[in-house]
Amino acid sequence: MMNSITRKTPVLWFALCCLGMSAQAASGLTPWVLKADSLLLSSGTTYRYTVDTPEGEGLVSTLPSVTELVELFSKSEKAVCRVTDMHGNIKVDRTPLEGDRMELVSPQGKVTRRWMIGIRNAALPAQLLLHREQATINAPGNIFLDFRAGQRSPMVKVEIRVPAGIVVTLDNTTVNVIGRGEVLLRDLPKQSIGRTGTHYSYNKVGNVALRDEGERGTVIVFSGLDFRPSNGPDLRICFRGVAPVRKGINRFEAIYTTSKPEVLQSPVAVADLEGITTVADLVRTPLRDFTYRPGQEYTYASFSWTPPHNASSVELLQSADGGNTWTTARAEVTPDSRETAANGLEPNRLYAFKLRVTGGRNKGESNTVWFYTGRKDIRDYRVKGDGVADDTEAINEAIINMSRLGGGILRFTQGTYNVRTIHLQSNVWLHLDSDATIQALPGADAPEATWFSDRAYRSGLSPTDPRPYADPENYLTKQDVGHTFFRNCMFFGERIDNVKVVGTGRITGNGNIVTSDKVMNNSPEKRSDKMFSLKLCTNVEIGGWDVKKDMWYDPEKDIPYYIEGDNRLYSDSTMLHIDQGGHFVLLATGTDGIHVHDTYFAKHSTKNARDIYDFMACNDVTVTNIYSKVSSDDIVKPGSDCSLGFTRPARHYMVRNIVGDTNCNLFQIGSETADDIQDLYVDNIYVLGANKAGFSISTNDGGHVKNVYLNSGKTGPIHSRSVMRRTRAPFFISISNRGRVLGADVAPFTFTENGVVRKELLVTNSNIGQVENIVICGVDIEEVYGGSSFRGDRWKAYDGSQSKATPIIAGFKLPDSDVVEGGLTFRLPDGNHTGYINNVQFHDVSLKVKGGHPSEDAKAYPPEIGVGRYNVGDLKIQPAFGFWARHVKGFLLKNCRIAAEQPDGRYAVVMDDVIGGEVESLQVDKGISDKEEVKLIDCEDIRQ
Template sequence: MEDSYKCYFNNWNNIAVQFYTYIYCEMKHKFLTLFSIAFILSGNIISQNKNAFIVESPESPNIITINDNNILLADGTTYSFTVDTPKDEGLVSTGLTVDNIKKQIQVLAGGYFDYTVYNSKKEIKTEGVLASGDILEVKSQGKKKAYTINIEKAALSPSLSLHRNNMTANTSGDITLDFVAGQRTPKAVINIYIPKGINATLDNTTVDVIGRGEVSLRNLPYQSIGKTGTNYSYKKVGTVDITQNGDKGQILTFSDIDLRPLNAIDLRIRIKGVVLSKTGDYVFQSDYTTTEPQVYKSKMTNMSSATVKVVNTISDFRHDMPRDFTYKEDKALFLKPELRWSAPRNEANIVLMQSVDKGKKWTVAKNVNATSGRLITDNLTPNTMYMFKLLVKDGAHKGESNTISFYSGKFDVKTFGAKGDDKTDDTEAINKAISHINAIGGGILSFTDGNYMVRTAHLKSNVWLHVDKSATIKGLLGQDAPEATWFSDRDYRAGLSPTDPRPYANPENWLTKQDVGHTFFRNVMFFAERQENIKIFGNGRISGNGSLVNSDGVMKNSPEKRADKMFTFKLCKNIEIGGYNIGKDMWYDPDKDEPYYIDEGGKKNFELDNILHLDRGGHFVLLATGTDSLNVHDTYLGKYYNGNARDIYDFMACSHVAAVNIYSKMSSDDIVKLGSDCSLGFTRPVKDYTVRNIIGDTNCNLFQIGSETADDIQDVYVDNIYVLGSNKAGFSISTNDGANIKNVYLNSGRTGKIHSRSKMLRTRAPFFISISNRGRVIGADVQMFTFKEGESIRKELLCTNSNIGSVENIIINDIDITEVYGGSSHSGKRWAPYSGKQNKATPIIAGYKLPDSDVVEGGLNFTLPNGKHTGYITNIQFNNVNLLVKGGHPSEDSNASPPEIGVGRYNVNDLKIQPAYGFWFRHAKNILLKNCTINYEESDGRHAIVLDDVIGGKIESVKMPDSVTKPLIKLISSKEISIE
């Protein structure tokens, strides 16, 4: 078939509202591509002329209308950058191409079709954007029809979908709509058309704009935009108006909405407590207007509408997967499902029907325990697919409910076509299985005995993955590409420089405010975005298998080698990764160099049969961003392969997080790290962390808050840490971008019993508590300044319009620190003894102060928004801390004056030598050292404690070695200090 395209549509499965379509395309008889598209129709109705030959596909953003002889297409421009796009070449056409039209049309009668495109001169057109006057000729099943193409300048169609497509009459329920614009734009105007009979108000309706969080319409203008510098163009998230649409209903108009970031869903709108008495179809519609690169308005299309059908019968019969924070193996999960619905309330007239043969035969279910709106059925046969429905015998809701499916066991991934033979690419089978289980309401997908190769698995709500002890999931090259974005990220991808202004060049560009690994999400082995209730658990193994990159230069690689993460969760909820929780604490045996569980009576249990093994995670084993209620536990990192692992668990802008029983044999970056960045296109505050029994060796920090600190962080509780080696710090808090960090506790007992004293060995700086004003936030600006600091002249950037952060209420208890040098086994040997050449540093507690105007060439020409030019660390306490350092410094080092922490200099090594061998404080208030010991192995000529610009402090019952040459405690510009 010369210069034409042949497409075969095989709709192989229809479960609930989930469709899977496999499209095979040939050009000149040559196989081109195979891809799968999952469409959730969500009540959208394609208007079908019974005489029509072709209709638009469910996903057809360019198609405005198709009539008997014409197709009207939307066409315009937008900005879209891939990681390969030159930074000034992101303006692209949104027009539909010859090749891509096959994705947006389908033959109404079904089956395959082929097509040919001709230009206005009747010449065959094989590539390029469709233009007015082109002719599309479609052939299918012996029929042929030609359509004239017409173009209209318009925005690509939005997608509008509903969380429920049916409602029961006279029954209260919520209606939730998801709106996604067809193209990106700042300052969008979005109209949502509410059908007559549904009354949205400022108080009964909520909205979540690009994942910022749900607020009532009344409070939308007052929702926080996050932390920003003063150069950010938005002062509010948006505004909303409700107007009457004649006798058709209402219009919700959202104005000044920033749709440049794409976080899966642009608006999630929830109308609460809707009661509809009239049966029939209620059609919602939507459109939007762009402002850049040009003003376009979208047209009303099938994609931009969604329909709720109101019926008299029960329409929301369902099985909800449990949402327990921690998985527990329980037969009731499979054999006693809890089923729910909203109406009616007279359970005496309801019968539960069940089928085990795909609905061919129905019987009355036995052993049903029903209460109002819920029932629990028993006596199910294991590993059987059931269908259930309710039969209402009389009353207003008489009749059969919707039908649901439930599997009384764990699905075996092999039944979906996965081979697990250590060579077959199982990606397609795994994703098919996940989509199937999601479509029926949820369940557990089990990876049984075998080695499964996967590129990118797309995780979905209510689907739990079980990794059996005899199973390994391995990464495979060719994972999904990094997502296209509104801005280019090429101005900054990684690096530390006090003189490079490029991260700040465009204050609106959120992509340049953090390293490239944080910026992109889809180049990953397991991906989830805006999903809920996902678990990955078991005692098997997951390995990146060398397919995941751990370098900041990842985007320089060829496209198939750009994945750098094992797990990504973006704006998700209720996530668990771990082994089986056996209710015991993990600790470490230095003789065996292995972790163990503490059994009753303190016995050591080295079996670890419950552990989930992870290795070769690339840049991140886990990158969770904007994800709440997250539980990682009982994992062993690096048992089977001890390289190709950088950060382990990174929590960015996440809250309500637990990290418990984590052992990392060796990594090149932080083991447990929390912070907040700008990668979502906005910042989120962080709170409520439970971190317990963290053991490991790292080239960086065992526990770290920072360096990405674009929003506030509070209420972090850490108990029982065991640092085996750390080339930066054992315990680090570093606010660099304006975050206020408060209420961080080490060994307070708030996560549970303190079973052992925490330990640090071979760590360069035991503690690194610091403030800088790097200011990598949206809207921040920098200027180059030359200023004098001590005897040095510094020429570097200073952030001029974003506030300095703060650190307060840091309580550190009960820890023994020895072998204070950078001795991580990352260098190769486990562990190299101290030779005098390794890096070492003091426990550092250092706030930040801008230079005074009189030492700046030309003066300091700015004042920060809050007027504060010093960031203090306030109320920091060390109780029962035993510190034994190497010592050996000459007395000249007692006069050392470490530089202030700058825009590109905010790590331990940037502070060079400290004037104390014990604790060094600068820019701090209300400090406490109590019941501590400070000592050295070799005599040291520095002070035990130095307080520099410390206001208020108490040193009580601290044991220090006798000093002949230097005072043990030195005060510099400090006051209100009590020494007992």
């Protein structure tokens, strides 16, 4: 196929990524081939659902209408355009036909250019993009190539021709397929597809083979790729340690073939790499700090390059006038150097840099790189910041401009900046002065179009609704709608690196970022539900100034403070201020290296605030010094879902000094747990109110939650005991088998549990998750009731109307076959019938509950946690007023204290189906109950 196509005159094809590309992101991409006298369009079909498309009606033609074509072409050519038929009649609607004309029209109405329209039955053209345009011949380095298909499809075949001379092997080339992670070509068939049920159609990410075509180069053939998800480049390929061997154009070519809804082959996409003799890979190293330093003068720049061959001398030159005049930079460079730094630059100036090489085969001047020293005032662009103008386009232009310079810092000075959606870019940092406010406008970017429809499930808890599982391939229905879409937000980033939004100013949703799960029922301009949406990014910082102090809370003043030796510093002037964040202040998905810190939520407004930080499938996350006055959902929430089209494990969290009031949980692992979540260290939390739990850990979808520590000191010294006030349940540690993963199936069952008939779904082919190694130390708990101030008073005293629950540790057990009507007709893949929580320890926990339950409640039997029934309230009343544990292997209470404000007829501790337990030095206040302190039900190996 490649041979027959490439014998034709090569042309540069641009793709319009019609699924999931905003106008900003799609800039410069077109769905046509433009020749000297013709405009060629592709005609075919694909599935394309917007959030408004009725379910089952997503099959569309890829051929644009006349109106769409004119709009796109006018933007591309920056001129007035029109389409006429072969007789010269202007066409307004319908679809373009073979033989129609595209015309450019002058302001005087004169046709200045004309192209004949041709139409082919083909897939939409792909985009092939090299990360650089030139490379030094015979100078080995890395070449990065991005491929993006023009339309989505499962089981895609991609052929990429690499020019002769650039050596390709299975061991020197890596690929990253739809953001799954970089692997050697040799290892692609072995790469994990993520966690799935048994009815997922894929068992590998894809296959790859190399075809040597001699002087025509090497063809890399990928097959069996799932391009239904759209996560930026579909393939990111890196050729390592290679170089072109000939001067001039070295052409890469690509085609792809879809499998559904019809088999279509794309035209050839090309990308040209120019081979030159001079140094072509001079790079200015972007600014990189784990924590932003506001006082730092960035008046130095670092550089790297491949050393030239046999040079007699190398100089680094600099220009402060746009490249008109050049001087030698203050930098140490030898002929063998591969890096250096230029010092003594003047602040707030734009510099250009290049190398001058004398002698050897690479003599001459290198490519030019740029650096703006200091912080560029955003108002130097067209940004007004007057609180009236819509600054979106101007700010995005400024960010793109800074990105083209290789990155830098944009400073938001005094003013109010109205924005819809800001598109973050790699290596560009945003700095907010204390008197700067960025506030949301209506009309943020629309939710992306997708291959599947999400209509079968958008939100809700139901033990009998099979719609999330109806299509085991549909990743959109495996989590709530807020997690499913990414672009309807205030700040968006996808596949970007080294980004910061820092300062002491204010970012507010301004009432224009919504919280509801019914967001897609709104009119299009009111569908933004996220402040920050980061998808498959790396190295991100959001916060105020890191003052190297611990933040804590004063209950008398009801404000946070910083600990300064033996003193308290009552100031939030070094904190970033955020309010009205909508459903999520930050939804980070598949993003690694996140640092959020020193942020005050809801000081200016307590409205329109739901989740604060949701980390889905993220790794290497630090959260420090966070104060949330009140929110309606979780404050810190690690999890893992299917929204990327695959699952991804999460590891390495360091969470410290979190204070807040929430309608849900202060810290929550889950509910989305489609993959493993491990190694989380949390120190110093202060729960002001939580209508669910203060500290919640759950696995619902098969993930393995392991190694979670509260107050271990891993993040730093424990400066204070953790505190919980007004929590419905201080701790909620649980397992269910909701099973919202790709390939999972459910079936309805009727069974009897403790005399109660239950009719609900059970997951039949996806394993029960695991919870293991949970260690909790040094917590003082009192006022155990759901007393968040979310709904009003701060805070309403307990009056008996509020909900309350015991600290809960609850595994999950499927019903036995003999209590199921018709018997249990399935066996899970690993054969497990019960999901035990393994090794849960409580050390030095002081618990004072309300009490007041009658002795009849000692007989309570909380139901097993089911599909759609996995919250604290679903477990009804517990038979213990202290700790209740069921389906646990390895349970320890050591040096814990239990008190109650009123007598209580239940047990202090109940263990049910606990295997291997120990109660050591437990103190229970006298007179609370006349029952034994520890009640054992079907337990083994319990020591007291």
